[in-house]
Amino acid sequence: MSTASFLNDNFLLQSTLAEELYHEYAKQLPIIDYHSHLPPETIAADQNFENITQLWLAGDHYKWRAQRVLGIEEYFITGKASDKEKFQKWAACVPYTLRNPLYHWTHMELKNPFGFDGLLSGENADEVYDFTGSQLKSAACKPRSLLTHFNVEMVGTTDDPLSDLNEHKKIAADNFHIKVLPSFRPDKVFNISHGDVYRAYIRALAEISNVEISDLDSLLQALQQRIDYFHANGCRISDHGLSYMPIMVFSPTELNKTFQEVMNGIDTQASDDQDAFTGYILSELCKMYHAKGWVQQFHLGALRNNNTRKLSELGPDTGYDSIGDFQQGTRLSAFFNFLEGSDKLAKTVLYNLNPADNECFAAMTGNFQSEGIIGKIQFGSGWWFLDQLQGMTNQMNSLSNIGLISCFIGMLTDSRSFLSYSRHEYFRRLLCNLFAEDIKRGLLPNDIKWTGKIIKDICYYNAKNYFLL
Template identity: 55%
Template sequence: MRQDFITNTFLLQNKYAEELYFNYAEKLPIIDYHNHLPPKHIADNTSFENITQLWVAGDHYKWRAMRTLGISEEFITGNASDKEKFKAWINCIPSTVRNPLYHWSHLELKRYFGRSGIVKAEEGELLFDELSAAVQQPNFTCKALLERMNVEVLCTTEDPTDELQDHQKIAASDFNIKVSTAFRPDRFLDINHAHYLQFLEDLSKASGIEISSVTNLKEALKNRLIYFHENGCKLSDHGLNHLPFQSYSDQDIKTIFENRLQHKLVNKTQEEQFKTAMLSFLCELYNEYDFIQQFHLGALRNTNTRMLEKLGPDTGWDSIGDFSQASKMAQFFNNLDCNNKLTKTIIYNNNPKDNPVFATMVGNFNDGSVKGKMQYGSGWWYLDQKDGMTAQINTLSNMGILSCFVGMLTDSRSFMSFPRHEYFRRILCNIFGNDIANGEIPGDIDHIGSIISDICYHNAKNYFNF
């Protein structure tokens, strides 16, 4: 007999946790306010040929695990057939025990395919045929997958040069899930990038503004931000090592940019000056247009140059970075705050040593103007797992106010990643349930349940005002 693994009480360790989850969390809609889903797949309501294309392709979490377990690149991103790639992944699942992939994979198979048993390495071929037949059915199109998970709002992430045609197509359709986007202009801050001048050409083409000065660059970025705003965008997003802060003059920035236009690289101080100036300018725009700004900080990206050259970015060669965060972050936010230009902000960290820094930093700039204006975001990337979520929840509880928290997001490229919201909700309810069982918080289920519901849904709905 096949042993069930994902049971109704998965991760719920006592009756209080169960009551909180089933009565206050389970049935709430999902607001997934940050992900990397391709909007074209939603606009076209894409169907997938087989389970590999839906579940394994593009997932660098799975790819890293497979490489660690000695799977050849041929069966990961190479020329092996989709069935061979799927079988290679299934063969790996039993060995991922205690990695979040083990929980995620079983939870996804349960929620999308009704399979509650433990995955066995030898059933790869049978599973490929069974699941591939299922994904070809109408209830496995991209829109159907989102509807099945009770998604109410999702927000993808696009470059300023994107024309947002797919978002416009979705908005004009009868699809009942709101799909928005986030404005991500990072490449226009990266002045020493080898292709920076090409980036400027791309922006010039999209904005219709010739970029021959910093003033033109700012005009072009504002032009695109307004375009995003007109298409319903309410968020920005930045993925940076750290928030920059270096004093500068307008003449400094003018000279730095003019030198780069002459194909000259700039030194580290000048690079930091330029990033400070341009990011400050953008943040002032976010405040003017009532955007919510997000900062994902602390990832060390593209570390394996050999494999980066072979496969490109976002294929599994990034890790936790050891960057100094506190001082420059405080100065950057303080500069905006002093000028009354600090909009709603969410900061995410990728290094667990920085949990207390981020949790206390938001308190420095919560000024009472908006409930939870400054947010310490959910466990991100390498911290997007049971221990990481628990640590984020506990740190925010100890050093901030957890009841204001806007909750979980997927940050994923997969249409099968939405059970991560369930995973988070179960973990959250279990933490509160254990506190009740231990006598550390009152057993007032209605009161605690309302806090659970706020964190899982209502806080985000009110904060983002989609």
């Protein structure tokens, strides 16, 4: 069966107005993917993928979670089954994902770039595996060619402070026409309660920064060295994954004592120590970002590693995270106000994972904008569990009602897959349909030229100007 009946050129576009806005103003714009988890080593090596499983299923915990709901054995998900067997199992699951975003994404990603116009199922799994496999042998399906195919202008990877960034250096030396820039993700620096794992990390940080770390001052010196190094290699963005913003009540003297005790082998299990330590170190890092003119990102609201038995078997980031119901507003306000008080608040993108907090996040951004900067504090696009039709629509409606969607920097992939650029197409179609429906209902003037200009800004130009690309 063909997907043409629903996944056609006007998919998600529910009026001629929406069609005009998408095809004339949004469709052809380049993509600025300012936050992704694409592996820079894969872009640097630019080798063909062995098969569709390696390109599409490896590391994709969205698909893993769906398979577990359907009772598929772990052997065929993250286990030792062959790549073909894993694909066959996933294909058999796809018809049961109706109304889940995976159903749309799966068929969009098979249609573009592979040109497969059918509906994936267990019955045609072998055919699709071979059909995509033959294409993956060509130069057109190498990592850099795929980025070019999707009209990507910039990719922001996610990189630990310990990274030597050698892959980014190689990509730059190759004069690849797409910017592949590192992003600074220092989450492991905060984990003072992680015992030997934390001590080993700090020792590695000391080695790569060539700074002997003996106290908080020297820890911050080492982090400044890494920020300087990242900046010299094109980094202009930081990122942080937190359940909620840390507390801003702390004593640096007491935290210094706690840090030294931890480094001497005396573990702390106190959540207050962890929270205060994160608050102090993160606020100091944010001052460094401001001095460099970076953009800082905060991904908030995840409740991670819910299934401890599976965590011990499979490790983190394997599909056992969830939406948390944390209180966000008070801590967001206190953290931003602390930095604003000394005029050290950098451009900031906030991502919310709990849809109940959309209005809270949208309202918070308005408290800390600045003269001369359009949309300095951004309410970022729907993230993780919310980067789907309803989640993205809700985020855009909250932003429209409480902030200015005209200043929005738009979509990002936040993905490890080179096929996930269909999400930008998905977002653009939803955006155009959203504006078109308001025009049809008489809520906006029927000014296609001006509305089209706003859509172009959201899809491309706002991000280009925001990140100074």
